[in-house]
Amino acid sequence: VIRASALHFTHRLQWLWQRLSAAYIAIYSVAMLVLLGLAMPLTHESWRDLMGSLLIRATSALFFLSVALHAFIGVQDILVDYVGGERLRLGLQLVLLGAVLYFTGHAISILWRL
Amino acid sequence: MQLEANRRPKYLGAKALLFDIRMPSPALVSILHRISGALLLLGFGLLLSPFERSLQSNEGFEAAAKLFEPKWVRALLLLLVWAYVHHILAGLRFLTIDVVGGVSLRSAKYSSVCVIVVSLAVTAYAGATLW
Numbered sequence: 486v487i488r489a490s491a492l493h494f495t496h497r498l499q500w501l502w503q504r505l506s507a508a509y510i511a512i513y514s515v516a517m518l519v520l521l522g523l524a525m526p527l528t529h530e531s532w533r534d535l536m537g538s539l540l541i542r543a544t545s546a547l548f549f550l551s552v553a554l555h556a557f558i559g560v561q562d563i564l565v566d567y568v569g570g571e572r573l574r575l576g577l578q579l580v581l582l583g584a585v586l587y588f589t590g591h592a593i594s595i596l597w598r599l
Numbered sequence: 600m601q602l603e604a605n606r607r608p609k610y611l612g613a614k615a616l617l618f619d620i621r622m623p624s625p626a627l628v629s630i631l632h633r634i635s636g637a638l639l640l641l642g643f644g645l646l647l648s649p650f651e652r653s654l655q656s657n658e659g660f661e662a663a664a665k666l667f668e669p670k671w672v673r674a675l676l677l678l679l680v681w682a683y684v685h686h687i688l689a690g691l692r693f694l695t696i697d698v699v700g701g702v703s704l705r706s707a708k709y710s711s712v713c714v715i716v717v718s719l720a721v722t723a724y725a726g727a728t729l730w
Binding site: 504507510511514528529532533536552556559560563584588591592595599 | 633636637639640643644647650651653654656657659660661683687690691694697
């Protein structure tokens, strides 16, 4: 019998999303590092222009979503491995979910207002 | 029988985990993957508000830049750089193992030592650029 909490999607889906988000994060990071390197030395104007373009805003929004999803699955794996009490774990999972949702909302709102 | 079972040493305390159990390099890469992942989540959370301020106004940009002037903040930033590089390299290693399937002990040792050494080297390079 599989007793998974409501916050668990199936393991295979987790596995897949964890890797898809990881691949996107890695590619975005390298691309961003190159763009930042080219934009050096950074001023407020050049930084704003770089982040303000529609392409960067869209890809950055996807980046923050990927980070949130990746972190949610990853920290959940840690919780499942180290926190034995089911109630405590469910509590911590809810805290994690709240933190990740708050982070995502904040990040997207920053990009939205650019 | 029972008595004998009870007299067996237990290696589950923090001291045992830290000092007594010899960790082979693949195990070290694995636990560091977890630690760096947790650090990165905390780091992202902390960096979001300077990120926001730096985009809002010229003053905000200056203030965010000023935030990274103290040496200890740069040291923390460097820790995050290490976490990022280690997490990505260790992740790529796990992905490769997933795709390639069973790997030999030799290649497992070699690739795990590579992950540790390269991420430290990149961090050193980043540190030299930051200072």
